[in-house]
Amino acid sequence: MGQPSRSPSRPKVVTVRSPWEVAADELDPPCDEWTEWIEHWVHKMARPTQLRPALDDWLVWLILAGRGFGKTLTGAETLACWAKEGPGHRFAIVGQTFGDARDTMVEGKSGVLSVLPPSALRGGSRESAWNRSLGELFFSNGARAKIFSSEKPGQLRGPEHDKAWVDEPAKFKDAVKGDALDTTWNNLMLGLRSTSTKPQVVVTGTPTACALIRHLLKRPHTVIVRGSTYDNLDNLAESFRDEVLTAYEGTRIGRQELLGEVLDDVEGSLWTLAAVDASRVTAAPSDLVRVTVAIDPAGGSTEQNDETGIVVTAKASDGHGYVLADRSGRYTPNAWARRAMVAYDEFAADRIVAETNFGGDMVVDTLRTAGFKGKVVKVAASRGKRQRAEPVASLYEQGRIHHVGAYPKLEDQMVTWLPESGGSPDRMDALVWGLSDLFLGTALGAAWAQAWGTMADAEPEQGVAVEDAEATVDPPVVPASPVLPRDTLGPLAGLQRRR
Numbered sequence: 001m002g003q004p005s006r007s008p009s010r011p012k013v014v015t016v017r018s019p020w021e022v023a024a025d026e027l028d029p030p031c032d033e034w035t036e037w038i039e040h041w042v043h044k045m046a047r048p049t050q051l052r053p054a055l056d057d058w059l060v061w062l063i064l065a066g067r068g069f070g071k072t073l074t075g076a077e078t079l080a081c082w083a084k085e086g087p088g089h090r091f092a093i094v095g096q097t098f099g100d101a102r103d104t105m106v107e108g109k110s111g112v113l114s115v116l117p118p119s120a121l122r123g124g125s126r127e128s129a130w131n132r133s134l135g136e137l138f139f140s141n142g143a144r145a146k147i148f149s150s151e152k153p154g155q156l157r158g159p160e161h162d163k164a165w166v167d168e169p170a171k172f173k174d175a176v177k178g179d180a181l182d183t184t185w186n187n188l189m190l191g192l193r194s195t196s197t198k199p200q201v202v203v204t205g206t207p208t209a210c211a212l213i214r215h216l217l218k219r220p221h222t223v224i225v226r227g228s229t230y231d232n233l234d235n236l237a238e239s240f241r242d243e244v245l246t247a248y249e250g251t252r253i254g255r256q257e258l259l260g261e262v263l264d265d266v267e268g269s270l271w272t273l274a275a276v277d278a279s280r281v282t283a284a285p286s287d288l289v290r291v292t293v294a295i296d297p298a299g300g301s302t303e304q305n306d307e308t309g310i311v312v313t314a315k316a317s318d319g320h321g322y323v324l325a326d327r328s329g330r331y332t333p334n335a336w337a338r339r340a341m342v343a344y345d346e347f348a349a350d351r352i353v354a355e356t357n358f359g360g361d362m363v364v365d366t367l368r369t370a371g372f373k374g375k376v377v378k379v380a381a382s383r384g385k386r387q388r389a390e391p392v393a394s395l396y397e398q399g400r401i402h403h404v405g406a407y408p409k410l411e412d413q414m415v416t417w418l419p420e421s422g423g424s425p426d427r428m429d430a431l432v433w434g435l436s437d438l439f440l441g442t443a444l445g446a447a448w449a450q451a452w453g454t455m456a457d458a459e460p461e462q463g464v465a466v467e468d469a470e471a472t473v474d475p476p477v478v479p480a481s482p483v484l485p486r487d488t489l490g491p492l493a494g495l496q497r498r499r
């Protein structure tokens with residue numbers, strides 16, 4: 001009996017007391033396995049901020065915390081406690097998509113099934129208790145939980161629930177609508193009307209500043225708990241810890257992703273993090289039709305220069321754009337050329353697009369000297385930065401550009417850059433050149449713009465698209481429609497295999 005795999009507790013000052021803690025002294029010795037598991041969580045494992053608030057009148061317990069804080073585990077354990085306390089009760093498990101809720105909230109490493117012993121499951125086994133196609137979980141005491149997805153908010157209209165667990169609300173399809181009528185959140189709350197129990201929702205997530213999070217932060221009867229990645233560092237896999245900390249430490253977005261702060265949008269910036277987040281994906285589609293490595297080289301020849309922006313962007317056959325990598329950094333010219341070439345090979349790119357403002361053919365010469373034999377498109381700014389960035393920002397607004405994973409330093413520059421500032425963030429510049437090449441400004445871009453009919457400002461910039469004579473990759477066929485045929489894939493054919 002018990003849970004030998006569970007790690008020991010870390011002594012902490014208790015700031016929030018749960019009902020379980022309050023009653024701890026009076027508890028009988030555990031009498032069954034399920035109770036034992038709950039006791040273990042409450043008394044041996046959970047940090048105080050992971051335990052239910054000991055206040056009487058809360059309706060929403062909102063846990064906004066950094067990556068890896070233990071948000072999902074807290075939601076799962078809370079649901080397990082509620083189910084134990086409520087024989088016959090009904091619970092809603094609400095996620096961004098059905099698949100997310102199933103794979104993470106129920107079946108995931110920190111999901112509900114991971115915190116329940118067999119005796120808590122109907123029939124004593126996962127097979128008899130969990131219907132993964134319907135998303136229904138039956139407990140041994142008659143309690144049941146069902147998955148709902150923010151992709152189908154209407155399904156929450158009708159069924160009544162005693163309590164609910166919501167994970168990552170900022171990722172909900174309708175998070176931008178806040179608590180408007182017929183949204184996932186609004187329908188869930190209207191269905192929490194059982195009179196026999198106290199309706200309650202535990203909400204766990206990263207605090208992206210979207211309308212829904214703002215609503216949750218100011219609604220009454222909400223207990224807000226904040227936490228950071230560092231609170232749970234001891235329990236995080238080394239690879240996760242390294243990846244997350246390396247990416248986010250020292251960035252503004254890291255204050256959200258690591259420290260759990262809600263960041264205000266920067267007034268006047270062209271992008272918001274909420275909009276970038278809303279379109280973020282975890283993988284690029286397999287049918288990428290064109291891939292570009294864009295470089296915005298730093299002036300000068302040493303590593304003390306500004307950063308050189310190196311960003312890999314792609315367009316898929318659905319006409320959407322994908323940001324595949326940000327390889328920017330402080331480099332000597334030879335080093336950035338090599339970095340760009342590695343990215344070119346890794347992503348089977350079609351061309352390198354390089355800004356030449358800092359010195360005519362220097363960029364092409366640097367790439368050729370480093371041994372690059374592919375196509376280089378030289379671009380030079382003939383319009384203001386705002387004019388160049390705005391059409392790209394509007395592609396984001398239309399939900400057409402997706403970041404594959406997160407690029408905190410690049411995204412920091414995007415969401416804080418003010419067009420009037422006169423500044424020129426290198427990563428963002430490279431991004432704008434890359435996406436302009438794919439969608440707007442160069443020879444192909446003109447055809448795209450015409451076909452889309454959405455970019456009034458999409459004519460190629462004068463003197464911008466100068467293709468190098470040494471190009472070894474044939475120019476792609478300009479299509480009559482916005483969807484490039486698959487056979488223009490060329491060197492992309494092996495992309496998925498290599499990544």
Ligand SMILES: Nc1ncnc2c1ncn2[C@@H]1O[C@H](COP(=O)(O)OP(=O)(O)OP(=O)(O)O)[C@@H](O)[C@H]1O
Nearest residue numbers: 007045046047066067068069070071072073110235
């Ligand atoms: N109190 C705890 N004691 C031991 N392990 C814990 C504790 N809290 C969380 N963990 C473990 O830490 C890891 C991260 O937890 P979890 O997945 O719940 O975090 P998260 O905040 O949801 O992460 P993400 O930001 O990726 O969604 C998991 O392996 C989980 O089991």
Ligand SMILES: [Mg+2]
Nearest residue numbers: 071072073167
């Ligand atoms: Mg999680």
